Every structure is written in structure tokens, then in C-alpha cells.
Amino acid sequence: MITRTLICLSLAALVSCQGDASDLKETNYKKFIGEQDYKLPFKTRVSEPLAIGQTIHAVGTLSDKPTRVDFNFHKGSAKDADLPLHFSIRFNEGILGSGKLIYNTFENGNWSEDEQRISNPFKAGEEFDLRVRVLDGKFQVFANRVEVGVFTQRLPLDGIDHVSIRGDLSKLRLFHYGGRIFPNPYMAVAGLTPGKRLDISALPKGKRVNINLYRENKEYALQVSIRYNEGAIVRNAMTSNVWGKEEREGKMPLEKKQVFDITIINEEFSFQIFLNNRRFTTFAHRGSPSDIKTLEIDGDVEIQTVTINDAPGI
Structure with missing residues (x-):
């Protein structure tokens, strides 16, 4: 009886620790890179x-x-x-x-x-x-x-x-x-391997902004298409160079003519996507999570900053 009680307590402690770690990771995901408490003035x-x-x-x-x-x-x-x-x-x-x-x-x-x-x-x-x-x-x-x-x-x-x-x-x-003055469309080597996060700040100027992540063979590993004219953010990817099923769930959280911040974090089984420091959705990988080679940003947009960093908590 004592042994069973100790096992139950140990399992409860393990679950609690795992929950705390998950909460901390989520908190870090929502933060800007470099966020901390600065002394004032x-x-x-x-x-x-x-x-x-x-x-x-x-x-x-x-x-x-x-x-x-x-x-x-x-x-x-x-x-x-x-x-x-x-x-x-x-x-x-x-x-x-x-x-x-x-x-x-x-x-x-x-x-x-x-x-x-x-x-x-x-x-x-x-x-x-x-x-x-x-x-x-x-x-x-x-x-x-x-x-x-x-x-x-x-x-x-x-x-x-x-x-x-x-x-x-x-x-x-x-x-x-x-940041700098970015060309449109903008393409760059990404190297967004598991444990990395992509952060983009940009000003929409029209109907649509596309953020594309490509595999080495130029296949779409992820497309996040922000469609202001449809009031939707559409996610999709390719398998064997064929588009899969679009994912459109989620209320449109972005406003026209307002700067937006998007964070895409590559985890082992999925991309975690945050908009303006709030969780938006998860997109399950449809191929190797390690084969993310190139970033492209295009559409009606003025890019302000683009960074790739380690994702704290992974």
C-alpha cells in the first residue's frame, strides 16, 4: 500500500513538472526575441x-x-x-x-x-x-x-x-x-531546423501576404497565406509536389494596415504558429521537419524585420 502511494505521488510530481515545463515553453514562444525586464529610466x-x-x-x-x-x-x-x-x-x-x-x-x-x-x-x-x-x-x-x-x-x-x-x-x-529595406519577393536561406524559430514583422499593403518555407527540392513545406480580402489565414503544404488539404480554422486576428508579428517555431512533429504574440495554430509536418531550406515572403507587403533564432524551451 505504501509502495503504491509513493508511485502515485511520483507520477503526480512528474505530470506536474511536465505541465510546468510545457507552460514555460508556451510563455517563451509568445515572447519577442530578447524580451526581458529592463531597468527604467x-x-x-x-x-x-x-x-x-x-x-x-x-x-x-x-x-x-x-x-x-x-x-x-x-x-x-x-x-x-x-x-x-x-x-x-x-x-x-x-x-x-x-x-x-x-x-x-x-x-x-x-x-x-x-x-x-x-x-x-x-x-x-x-x-x-x-x-x-x-x-x-x-x-x-x-x-x-x-x-x-x-x-x-x-x-x-x-x-x-x-x-x-x-x-x-x-x-x-x-x-x-x-531590419533593412527588403526586396519583394524576398528569398533567403532559412535552415529552420527543429528547435529554431522564424520571426517576421511586416506591414500589409493590400489583399494578401504569403510566407513560404521550401524543402531542398523546392517543394512547399509550409505556406502561411494571410488573406485580408477573405478574412482568413490559410495553411497548406505539398507532398510529392501535390498540394494537400488547406487548413483555414481560426478567426482572423490581424487588421489591415497594421504591422503584424508572426512567429513560426519548428518542433519535431509540427510547426507552432503565433500571431502578435498569441498562439494561433499548430500545423502538423507533412514531410521531414529537418528539410526546411528556403524562406520566401511575397504579396502586398512591406517587410520590416526577419530573424531566425533558437527557440527557448525546446
């Missing part, structure tokens, strides 16, 4: 010069009663360094305190008189997702995935070596920069 040195096509991406949570959040590009570490970009999110300005997002520059100890103001898209206590994409002579700005403005670069990018974020954030969990 935040300031970091940029390890390489900012270039056209790069996106600077910050994600956090606003405090319950915010007054102001500042996002800056610095030329140097001094307190009075030039700021080629200064975004100040003011929650106590505007009609009935609706707030304003202010763009300005600071040069040679003086603020520019050309202060540009637009409506504040952020809400107290909610997620703060700010993306600044460097274009030729412009900054393209997205707030919570929606483009809110394109601002003229008043100072050269040369010499920008620090980025800072300060103000009324209760948490900052992501700071990342990268």
Missing part, C-alpha cells in the same frame, strides 16, 4: 550606426496615471547632447486631457521652434508598442502597430549612438533594433 548605447530600413522597437506597459513618456535618439552620452529625434508622449495636454505626441529636435543646446504635435494614440495602463522606422530622410512612426505619422529628419543620422526611454512606464520589456 532606460538608456543604451547603439552598437552599430542606424541605417535606412532599420526599425527601433520598444514595448512596455504604461502606468495607471501617466503624465509623460520621452523617447530619444542621442548624439553622445552627455546630458546636453544633440537629439536628432525626440518623441514626447504627453497625457496631460490636448482637449480634455486626451494627450499629444510631440516630435522635436534638440541641437547645440536649443530646442527647435518647429514642434510637431499629433493626437496621442496611447492609453493609461495599457500596452505601449512604439516602432520608429528609419527611411530616406524620414522617420515612420507606428503606435500600437498603427502608423501615426511620417516625420522629416532634421539632423543627420551620423553620430547617433544612444537611445533612451524615460517617463511613466510601469514596465519596459523589449528594446530591439534591426
Whole structure:
């Protein structure tokens, strides 16, 4: 009787440990690469010069009663360094305190008189997702995935070596920069073997975006077809160069004209697919999981970043 009880307790502990490991893996899958708790106020040195096509991406949570959040590009570490970009999110300005997002520059100890103001898209206590994409002579700005403005670069990018974020954030969990101007269609060697994850950020510009993973023989190992005109995300693959059955289950979670993040994780038996940091679906392999050689992205889309990394938890 005692032996049976000990066996039952051991099995229960094993199931509990397996459940905890599975939960941790799922949590890691939903995160951005590099996500962590950053100390606030935040300031970091940029390890390489900012270039056209790069996106600077910050994600956090606003405090319950915010007054102001500042996002800056610095030329140097001094307190009075030039700021080629200064975004100040003011929650106590505007009609009935609706707030304003202010763009300005600071040069040679003086603020520019050309202060540009637009409506504040952020809400107290909610997620703060700010993306600044460097274009030729412009900054393209997205707030919570929606483009809110394109601002003229008043100072050269040369010499920008620090980025800072300060103000009324209760948490900052992501700071990342990268990307470039991608061709369309875009093709690259993938090497998405089991244990790897593919992360793509992109801005849809029309009816359809296709993400294709090919085997060495050019056969589709997976196609994720985001069809805004159909309100569906269609998954399929080939076997012996013949398309299989389409999988269309799942509510369309993406919005037109909003930046989306897609994560595709290659596990031994299936692809795990996440959209905007939320689980979307699982797609069972229809061939060898190790034979994923090439990535292609095409359709009505402006690609911002593409990365392949180890998937924590596998």
C-alpha cells in the first residue's frame, strides 16, 4: 500500500513538472526575441550606426496615471547632447486631457521652434508598442502597430549612438533594433531546423501576404497565406509536389494596415504558429521537419524585420 502511494505521488510530481515545463515553453514562444525586464529610466548605447530600413522597437506597459513618456535618439552620452529625434508622449495636454505626441529636435543646446504635435494614440495602463522606422530622410512612426505619422529628419543620422526611454512606464520589456529595406519577393536561406524559430514583422499593403518555407527540392513545406480580402489565414503544404488539404480554422486576428508579428517555431512533429504574440495554430509536418531550406515572403507587403533564432524551451 505504501509502495503504491509513493508511485502515485511520483507520477503526480512528474505530470506536474511536465505541465510546468510545457507552460514555460508556451510563455517563451509568445515572447519577442530578447524580451526581458529592463531597468527604467532606460538608456543604451547603439552598437552599430542606424541605417535606412532599420526599425527601433520598444514595448512596455504604461502606468495607471501617466503624465509623460520621452523617447530619444542621442548624439553622445552627455546630458546636453544633440537629439536628432525626440518623441514626447504627453497625457496631460490636448482637449480634455486626451494627450499629444510631440516630435522635436534638440541641437547645440536649443530646442527647435518647429514642434510637431499629433493626437496621442496611447492609453493609461495599457500596452505601449512604439516602432520608429528609419527611411530616406524620414522617420515612420507606428503606435500600437498603427502608423501615426511620417516625420522629416532634421539632423543627420551620423553620430547617433544612444537611445533612451524615460517617463511613466510601469514596465519596459523589449528594446530591439534591426531590419533593412527588403526586396519583394524576398528569398533567403532559412535552415529552420527543429528547435529554431522564424520571426517576421511586416506591414500589409493590400489583399494578401504569403510566407513560404521550401524543402531542398523546392517543394512547399509550409505556406502561411494571410488573406485580408477573405478574412482568413490559410495553411497548406505539398507532398510529392501535390498540394494537400488547406487548413483555414481560426478567426482572423490581424487588421489591415497594421504591422503584424508572426512567429513560426519548428518542433519535431509540427510547426507552432503565433500571431502578435498569441498562439494561433499548430500545423502538423507533412514531410521531414529537418528539410526546411528556403524562406520566401511575397504579396502586398512591406517587410520590416526577419530573424531566425533558437527557440527557448525546446
